Amino acid sequence: MFMCLPVLHRALLPWMNNQTMLVPLQQPIVFEIEGFDILPGSGPFFFLLALLVYMLVMLGNGVVACVIVLDKKLHRPMFVMICHLVVCDLMGATAVLPHLMMDFLMGHKKIVYPAAIIQAFCIHFYGTAVQTILGAMAYDRYVAVCEPLRYQTIMTSTRMHLCCALAWSVAFVLIAVLFSFHLNVPLCGKTIQH
Secondary structure (H helix, E strand, O other), rough: OHHHHHHHHHHHHHHHHHHHOOOOOOOEEEEEOOOOOOOOHHHHHHHHHHHHHHHHHHHHHHHHHHHHHHHHOOHHHHHHHHHHHHHHHHHHHHHHHHHHHHHHHHOEEEEEEEHHHHHHHHHHHHHHHHHHHHHHHHHHHHHHHHOOOOOHHHHHHHHHHHHHHHHHHHHHHHHHHHHHOOOOOOOOOOOOOO
């Protein structure tokens, strides 16, 4: 069995080299997106469907945020953190759906490099921010359950805002570091396959 490994390695090596061969790309870099094939004439239907989803996301999150802001009884740590999740959800939906709607409506499947990087940054930042905010909410619940008598003195308004700011900051730094590694890497091609 182990005798086959060098033969397999020699057989796969040319194929792997062809897959990672760098192609010099001309400026401006425009990516072609493949894999989201829709039937001709059905683009407006998918546009309206995505528009409906986007409007529902905006309306639902807007109502939750307004209720939390207007009702003074909801100005407690958990509800303020839920408000941060609402802002994060609005950011995530806005990073994806408007460009997707335009692709459905216009039928072109291209995106320029800077727009692709900005969209990817926003989507990754959204995903990381959700996780860090949920971590801050878990800390809040941990303090509420384990120290119920001291909860008001431990989770003050200042500490709660510090936890939320730390959650957003950690998410931003993590994704900024990730994308700083990516900026100087040569690209392999201009086709994105899904």
